[in-house]
Amino acid sequence: MSGQEPGKRLRRVPGAHSRRAIRRRDKGGKTWPGSRRKHRAKLPDHGDARRIAAFLDRHPGWSAFWDKRDGVWRVAEDDPHSDLYAQDAHADRVIDYMAMHS
Numbered sequence: 001m002s003g004q005e006p007g008k009r010l011r012r013v014p015g016a017h018s019r020r021a022i023r024r025r026d027k028g029g030k031t032w033p034g035s036r037r038k039h040r041a042k043l044p045d046h047g048d049a050r051r052i053a054a055f056l057d058r059h060p061g062w063s064a065f066w067d068k069r070d071g072v073w074r075v076a077e078d079d080p081h082s083d084l085y086a087q088d089a090h091a092d093r094v095i096d097y098m099a100m101h102s
Helices: 046-058 091-100
Strands: 010-012 022-025 031-033 062-067 072-077 085-088
Touching: 046 062, 046 072, 046 091, 062 091, 072 091, 085 091
Parallel strands: none
Antiparallel strands: 010 022, 022 031, 062 072, 072 085
């Protein structure tokens, strides 16, 4: 390959099924996987995050987090003996769930 330094070559990963599956070498000779991701992180709407945070401020017995891989809110009651848990992509639905069980 003309115009490239030997340490900068792109190499095919053994057993890879796609040309996108490559490993690159850095200056130290270490390999690292390509930066292409199969799934992009899904971020919540800023207004939804604010509404859930406001609800949690008024109801300290609940926890919530945004699952960026699946793109859903996950909420649960903090009591270890409780089975109350919900997940939904819409913040209003999990807020309603927490409100009904508070």
